Amino acid sequence: MLNEQDIDWIKQLILEHGITDHALVESLLDHLCCMVENEPTTSGDWKHFVENEIKKMHPIALHHLQTEKEIIIEQLKNNNMKKIVSNTLMGSVALLLTGVVFKIFHWPGASFIIILGCGIGAVTALISALYHNKEKQSFKFTLITLLAACFSMGCLFKIQHWPFANLLMLSGVLGTAFLFVPFSLYQLKSSNQLNAQNGLIHFLLFLTGTMTFMLFDLTLL
16 A cells, blocks of 8 residues: 555655664664554554654654664674683683693793784784773773783793893883872772772782882893
8 A cells, every 4th residue: 555655755754763774764664664554544544653653662762773773783792792802812821821831841832832822812902902992991991901911921022032021021010000000090089989999909909010010120121
């Protein structure tokens, strides 16, 4: 009972309610057209029927359906990203431990396995930090990721007897103690989330960073 003009009218009505997602527009259009075709009481005033059905689709406004769809898709992407990052980091840790065992027994390929494990872990952590750059905690997460990557690469350089190992390790521990800890405490205080537990954790981070710094012989830099 619907012709092309009628279908275009329904589509335009959907667009006027704030739906811009093409796939969602087509799905709603198909759904409403089927309802009109299968509802015998709509033959007289089917336009009024369509308008009422659109009002029933969401208690606030139709365009919130699109918002909910985008939220669900984003959550699925985040969950998939977390799984990929988690599995990749587990693989990098396994490689790193294997490389350490090879290094202890002086087996060939130890250096390559250690470099591969550290490299995969560092790159994965950085990609994860950049992926979450829309979150409020993104800068703090990115900062601690960079510092951790810096320290871990310094440990790798130390094992391989490469230059700048101490500098990388010092950058990681000093950055954690004097950059990350103050910034994180300030952010927690601004959002009224600072409590005894968070304060203790940050104090231990600061203490660990400063104590590790004291273990270094600065004359080697």
